[in-house]
Amino acid sequence: VKERMDSLVKVHGGGGYDSDFSGDDEEGEKREEEILQKPFQKGRHSKVAHRTLHADELDREEARNRRAHLISMNAFERHKKFIGDYILYYGGKMVDFKRSAAKDKTDFDVLRENHRFLWRDEDEDDMTWEKELAKKYYDKLFKEYCIADLSRFKENKFGFRWRTENEVVSGKGQFQCGNKRCEKQDGLKSWEVNFAYVEHGEKRNALVKLSKCLFSMVILCKRHVCLTGGQVG
Structure with a gap:
């Protein structure tokens, strides 16, 4: 055993x-x-991770936070932040980044520079966005009766323009005197006159229709504006 x-x-x-x-x-x-074990699951680490791995992870987290902060800001706030960071890093003053407003133009300035009393086919060649803006405004005007500015008649200077929608609705220029500063409705006569004007350095002529009271027509006749025209109604 x-x-x-x-x-x-x-x-x-x-x-x-x-x-x-x-x-x-x-x-x-x-x-x-x-x-x-899942396909995307990493194996068990038997060793302690290197310190560079921890630093890289911190950098990625910081980048995500910074990106989220920039997205939450509007365009102007981001612009100010970038300018401030640039000055802080490279030096300088905020005055150096101030934009000059000497060449700024409003829509009215663009219209005044590119407006035409009458648009012809050759005027629409080489259209820029400024000309397109002026042409778009021109298409909205009512080109039957004109509004006249006689404030400088003593200098033999007259200004004619087409009527806007509000003036057509109110009857200004047709059922009221076409003089800009006259609102008479009685004794109106419609006249077709020859309007000679200079536009963009070029002399032009156009037949325009005016509805005037007797006083306004006397002023125009004395200044030889309607000698080539005639009464139409």
Whole structure:
């Protein structure tokens, strides 16, 4: 019996218990871990991550926060921030970045520079956005009766323009005197006169229709404005 027990001790490692299936259990656990592991899941790190990995992660987080902060700002606030950062880094003064307003123009300035009393086919060649703006305004005018400015008649200077929508609705220039500063409605006569004017350095002529009271027509006749025209109604 003793000899038999000694042989068992030698076989099983000093009296311990062993099993032929112990190796299979370890392989089964590894196989189960492989099955449960997701395709995009990284393996377990057996070592401590390098400090550069931590620094890179902090930089990415800072970049995300900075981007979110810039997106939350409007265009003008971003512009001021970038200018301030530039001055802080390179030096300088805010006065150096102040934009000059000497060449600024409003829509009225553009219309005044490119407006034409009558648009011809050759005037629409080489259209710029300034000319297109003036042409768009011209198309909205009503070109039947004119409004006359006689404030400088003593200098033999007259200004004619087409009527706007509000003037057409109110009857100004047709059922009221076409003089800019006259509102008489009685004794009106419609006349077609020859309007000679200089536009963009070029002399032009146009026949225009005016509805005037007697006083306004006397002024025009004395200044030889309507000598080439005639009464039309």
